[in-house]
Amino acid sequence: MTIRIDGDRLLGDLYALRKIGEYKTGVHRPTYSPEDVQSRHWLVARMSDAGLEPEIDGIGNVIGRARGAGRKLLLGSHLETQPHAGWLDGALGVIYGLEAARALGGGIDVAAWADEEGHFGSFIGSRSFCGLLPEAEIDTCHSREGTPLRDALAHAGFAGRPRATIDPARYLGYLEAHIEQGAELEDTGKRIGIVTAIVGSHRFRIVFQGVQNHAGTTRMAIRKDAGVALVRLASAIYDRFPQVAGPRTVWTTGRIGLDPGAPSIVPGSAEMLFQFRDTDPSVLAKLDRELDSLVAEANSGPCKVTIVERGQSTPQAMDPGFQDALERAAQKHAASLHVRMPSGAGHDAQILAERTKSAMLFVPSIGGISHHYAENTKDDDIVLGCRVFAEAAADLLAQ
Amino acid sequence: MTIRIDGDRLLGDLYALRKIGEYKTGVHRPTYSPEDVQSRHWLVARMSDAGLEPEIDGIGNVIGRARGAGRKLLLGSHLETQPHAGWLDGALGVIYGLEAARALGGGIDVAAWADEEGHFGSFIGSRSFCGLLPEAEIDTCHSREGTPLRDALAHAGFAGRPRATIDPARYLGYLEAHIEQGAELEDTGKRIGIVTAIVGSHRFRIVFQGVQNHAGTTRMAIRKDAGVALVRLASAIYDRFPQVAGPRTVWTTGRIGLDPGAPSIVPGSAEMLFQFRDTDPSVLAKLDRELDSLVAEANSGPCKVTIVERGQSTPQAMDPGFQDALERAAQKHAASLHVRMPSGAGHDAQILAERTKSAMLFVPSIGGISHHYAENTKDDDIVLGCRVFAEAAADLLAQ
Numbered sequence: 001m002t003i004r005i006d007g008d009r010l011l012g013d014l015y016a017l018r019k020i021g022e023y024k025t026g027v028h029r030p031t032y033s034p035e036d037v038q039s040r041h042w043l044v045a046r047m048s049d050a051g052l053e054p055e056i057d058g059i060g061n062v063i064g065r066a067r068g069a070g071r072k073l074l075l076g077s078h079l080e081t082q083p084h085a086g087w088l089d090g091a092l093g094v095i096y097g098l099e100a101a102r103a104l105g106g107g108i109d110v111a112a113w114a115d116e117e118g119h120f121g122s123f124i125g126s127r128s129f130c131g132l133l134p135e136a137e138i139d140t141c142h143s144r145e146g147t148p149l150r151d152a153l154a155h156a157g158f159a160g161r162p163r164a165t166i167d168p169a170r171y172l173g174y175l176e177a178h179i180e181q182g183a184e185l186e187d188t189g190k191r192i193g194i195v196t197a198i199v200g201s202h203r204f205r206i207v208f209q210g211v212q213n214h215a216g217t218t219r220m221a222i223r224k225d226a227g228v229a230l231v232r233l234a235s236a237i238y239d240r241f242p243q244v245a246g247p248r249t250v251w252t253t254g255r256i257g258l259d260p261g262a263p264s265i266v267p268g269s270a271e272m273l274f275q276f277r278d279t280d281p282s283v284l285a286k287l288d289r290e291l292d293s294l295v296a297e298a299n300s301g302p303c304k305v306t307i308v309e310r311g312q313s314t315p316q317a318m319d320p321g322f323q324d325a326l327e328r329a330a331q332k333h334a335a336s337l338h339v340r341m342p343s344g345a346g347h348d349a350q351i352l353a354e355r356t357k358s359a360m361l362f363v364p365s366i367g368g369i370s371h372h373y374a375e376n377t378k379d380d381d382i383v384l385g386c387r388v389f390a391e392a393a394a395d396l397l398a399q
Numbered sequence: 400m401t402i403r404i405d406g407d408r409l410l411g412d413l414y415a416l417r418k419i420g421e422y423k424t425g426v427h428r429p430t431y432s433p434e435d436v437q438s439r440h441w442l443v444a445r446m447s448d449a450g451l452e453p454e455i456d457g458i459g460n461v462i463g464r465a466r467g468a469g470r471k472l473l474l475g476s477h478l479e480t481q482p483h484a485g486w487l488d489g490a491l492g493v494i495y496g497l498e499a500a501r502a503l504g505g506g507i508d509v510a511a512w513a514d515e516e517g518h519f520g521s522f523i524g525s526r527s528f529c530g531l532l533p534e535a536e537i538d539t540c541h542s543r544e545g546t547p548l549r550d551a552l553a554h555a556g557f558a559g560r561p562r563a564t565i566d567p568a569r570y571l572g573y574l575e576a577h578i579e580q581g582a583e584l585e586d587t588g589k590r591i592g593i594v595t596a597i598v599g600s601h602r603f604r605i606v607f608q609g610v611q612n613h614a615g616t617t618r619m620a621i622r623k624d625a626g627v628a629l630v631r632l633a634s635a636i637y638d639r640f641p642q643v644a645g646p647r648t649v650w651t652t653g654r655i656g657l658d659p660g661a662p663s664i665v666p667g668s669a670e671m672l673f674q675f676r677d678t679d680p681s682v683l684a685k686l687d688r689e690l691d692s693l694v695a696e697a698n699s700g701p702c703k704v705t706i707v708e709r710g711q712s713t714p715q716a717m718d719p720g721f722q723d724a725l726e727r728a729a730q731k732h733a734a735s736l737h738v739r740m741p742s743g744a745g746h747d748a749q750i751l752a753e754r755t756k757s758a759m760l761f762v763p764s765i766g767g768i769s770h771h772y773a774e775n776t777k778d779d780d781i782v783l784g785c786r787v788f789a790e791a792a793a794d795l796l797a798q
Contacts, residue, residue: 182616199615203662214769215651216598216676216743217581220641227652228637235634238627242619252614253626254662256655263602263653263672265770273662277615344615370613371664 002332003103003390007383010099013046014382017079017095018087026373027087030143031080031115032060032152039079043094043112050102052110058161059128059138060114060153064098066106073393074174074356075100076111078348080119086375088179090116092363092382096177100390107397109171113348120149122313126348128163130355166355172396173322173357176349177389179377183368184341191381192330192338192388193362194323198350199277199342200284200315204291206233210303212260212268226270227258229303234272236294241276244290246283250344251276279315279342316350322359322396329391330361334384361389401731402789404502406782412445412494413781416478417486425772426486429542430479430514431459431551438478442493442511449501451509457560458527458537459513459552463497465505472792473573473755474499475510477747479518485774487578489515491762491781495576499789506796508570512747519548521712525747527562529754565754571795572721572756575748576788578776582767583740590780591729591737591787592761593722597749598676598741599683599714603690605632609702611659611667625669626657628702633671635693640675643689645682649743650675678714678741715749721758721795728790729760733783760788 020042021027021035029035040062047054047064054064062079066072077093094112101108114125121141127133141149153159185193210226234253241251253274258267276287291307298305323340330338341362349358363385366376377385419441420426420434428434439461446453451463461478465471476492493511500507513524520540526532540548552558584592609625633652640650652673657666675686690706697704722739729737742759751757762784765775776784 180616181613182618183621184616184618201615212771213767214580214744215653215674216600216649216745217579217583217769218649218743218767219581219583219647220644220649222582225651227655230655231630231633231637231652234626234630238630245619248618250615250617250619252624252663252665253630254614254657254664254666255660256626256629256657258653258655261654263674264651265653266651267653275614275662344617345613346615368612368617370616372611 003394005099005103005386005390010095010383010386011379013095013098014091017042017091023084024373026085026375027081028084029079029081030083031117031119032156036080037156040112043079046098047110050098052101055164056158056161057164058158059125059163060156060158061125061129061164062112063164064110066101066108068106070107071172072107072109072170073397074109074111074171075393076113076348077176077178078116078125079112080115080117082117082371084373085371086373088375088377089181089370092179093177096386096389099386100393103390104394104397108393116348119143120152123348123351126351129166130351131165132351132354168355171356173319174349174352175322175359175361175389175393176347177361177363177385178347179370179375180362180365181345181370182365185362185364186366186368188339190337190339191364191384192334193341194326194330194338195318195343195360195362196323196340197279197315197317197342198347199279199344200281200313201275201277201346202284202288203275203311204307205309206272206274206295207306207308208270208303210268213266215264215266218266223266224302225266226303227267229298229301229305230256230270230272232301233294233298233305237274237291240290240294241287244286246278246280248342249276249278249283249287277344281315313346313350316353318353318359319357322357325392325395326359326361326388329388329395332391333387361385402502402793404498404785404789409494409498409782409785410778412497413490416441416490416494422483423772425484425774426480427483428478428480429482430516430518431555435479436555439511442478445497446509449497451500454563455557455560456563457557458524458562459555459557460524460528460563461511462563463500463509465500465507467505469506470571471506471508471569472796473508473510473570474792475512475747476575476577477515477524478511479514479516481516481770483772484770485772487774487776488580488769491578492576495785495788498785499792502789503793503796507792515747518542519551522747522750525750528565529750530564531750531753567754570755572718573748573751574721574758574788574792575746576760576762576784577746578764578769578774579761580744580764580769582764584761584763585765585767587738589736589738590763590783591733592740593725593729593737594717594742594759594761595722595739596678596714596716596741597746598678598743599680599712600674600676600745601683601687602674602710603706604708605671605673605694606705606707607669607702609667612665614663614665617665622665623701624665625702626666628697628700628704629655629669629671631700632693632697632704636673636690639689639693640686643685645677645679647741648675648677648682648686676743680714712745712749715752717752717758718756721756724791724794725758725760725787728787728794731790732786760784
């Protein structure tokens with residue numbers, strides 16, 4: 001059996017979706033923005049055209065259910081984007097699901113999970129579907145600009161609707177396709193990535209408390225410069241982490257703030273956002289201990305250094321049988337140009353994996369660029385990825 | 400001859416001035432704000448009461464001229480404050496001048512220079528008076544909020560007035576009193592500081608250009624993380640500067656920014672504001688070379704590091720004869736509790752010194768605190784400082 005997807009129809013849908021919130025060569029479609037809401041209604045219409053039974057639920061998830069009896073495969077990703085970001089991040093996986101549903105003619109449910117990009121919270125759409133998002137948490141979620149999630153849902157027209165939740169008995173499992181968002185496929189000449197596991201991330205807000213003072217009149221010897229304490233800790237992390245990390249561990253200081261941030265004032269306090277990621281829980285635990293001991297050492301200096309917030313997600317292995325199905329399909333359509341690899345980014349599949357067998361397929365990102373309007377993937381790679389994805393779905397449904 | 404200042408009158412004026420823009424125990428009186436303008440008109444009235452001939456000129460300088468022939472001493476400081484800052488920074492020196500004029504009964508001009516605190520530019524009031532502020536520069540100055548200086552002057556009611564400029568033949572010289580803004584007097588049990596020189600400061604904006612990327616999918620080996628480059632340079636500065644600096648050099652990183660500043664994005668660019676200060680031009684030159692070579696070394700890493708802006712002020716020695724006059728007065732009223740010391744902060748005296756003999760007197764700052772509403776000086780120290788200041792002025796006038 002070979003599944004025949006329609007490459008032109010696939011690309012046509014992706015191009016049409018790109019028009020909703022178009023920004024330069026990318027898209028600006030934050031969760032629950034008018035453009036995001038428009039894209040969800042657009043998807044509902046496409047699902048109806050494809051013979052699915054669509055709904056938008058009380059958190060904004062768009063779910064198109066296949067008619068008829070029998071266990072189904074659930075395929076999906078997300079529609080909203082990061083600010084002024086790319087046209088494929090999320091959209092690709094949703095339209096792959098839609099095209100697979102059309103190509104297979106049955107057995108496929110398609111989903112677009114709300115807010116994978118975290119404008120209002122962490123994976124609120126897929127967590128809601130998996131029964132992992134309490135009402136009380138919805139009450140506390142808000143955007144970076146301070147808009148409460150409840151207000152955004154009301155404004156979008158989704159408030160008061162029931163929230164859809166998974167019926168595990170309905171599903172054989174979940175498959176998600178996504179752009180790689182890194183350069184490994186491109187750098188190694190591969191066209192398909194089969195995800196082995198999604199990394200866990202440990203995230204920290206570290207605060208440095210010193211004494212604010214005049215940058216001209218305060219002698220170096222008596223300063224308690226919170227900025228110096230921060231620079232010293234950050235530098236120590238970059239010295240010591242390579243000795244403790246695994247071969248694929250990544251760590252990042254994404255934000256640094258000095259207070260008050262004036263050129264002639266010795267900073268009285270400072271803050272950094274730091275994170276590291278790995279698929280191996282024992283590596284994550286080792287790095288936790290390393291960071292704690294670096295913070296303890298930093299406290300022997302003149303400033304008080306405190307980890308004031310910790311957040312973490314657990315590494316999530318993908319289902320081995322589903323990986324094998326993806327690999328068989330890749331081998332059929334892409335010869336040897338496929339590779340098993342971890343995902344360094346988080347995806348809805350890590351949430352779905354809590355409730356059903358899950359796996360992911362990657363297509364190459366040109367230059368490894370993502371979360372930027374220049375994000376792109378070759379048309380040929382887009383079409384090939386969907387062919388492999390639909391083939392694997394058919395394979396799994398046939399088992 | 401002993402000059403008798405009126406301590407209650409002095410403190411009464413300082414307390415009255417503190418009410419204009421009062422904030423907690425301090426003052427919020429940014430340049431050309433309604434409160435700042437009110438304080439200038441208040442000072443005009445006090446100058447008239449003291450028998451001076453006051454004017455507010457086209458840049459906002461308040462100048463009260465003594466009547467009669469003969470060479471004068473010019474005494475002054477500034478009225479505006481940093482945001483939500485202290486009640487004495489600037490105000491003390493202005494009211495010292497006023498009180499000295501009243502106590503001496505003649506020979507004293509009093510000035511409040513506009514915007515020493517740099518809300519719109521660098522020493523624009525004293526530079527205007529010294530003929531060092533071209534009209535073209537006024538056209539380009541604006542506040543941090545973007546208000547053009549021209550608009551602020553018009554709003555304050557000062558636009559279209561002539562700008563007063565110094566007649567060097569009129570003056571024996573310039574004296575300025577100020578709070579120390581540091582803790583050296585307090586720490587050493589001294590009550591009067593006689594300023595030997597005002598430091599020069601060299602100021603830098605350093606930009607780091609890397610490549611923005613996803614913090615989960617971009618392997619450490621291929622990153623061009625601008626934040627890491629910044630942390631590494633800042634750390635290297637703190638390692639190497641102590642070996643090159645003089646005993647009183649100070650250096651400060653006051654602001655750090657990573658772009659885009661999101662927790663899950665490898666910063667593509669970064670920026671730091673760095674400065675150092677010393678009274679010795681050869682030390683400043685040595686530190687310039689050291690910074691340049693650290694930046695050159697930093698460019699061997701994966702990011703491009705560039706000093707994109709340099710600003711500097713020249714160290715300014717205070718007049719030795721004027722220092723001696725201050726010391727004689729201090730010895731008379733404060734026994735041995737005085738000390739010669741450099742000023743680590745910039746002051747209008749460094750501008751006036753370009754045109755006339757200039758010197759400065761410091762009084763202690765409690766806890767060394769300044770640019771904060773908690774800034775304070777003991778009443779006894781305020782009164783003693785004014786006694787010494789007026790005595791020195793009388794001494795210089797009598798010579």
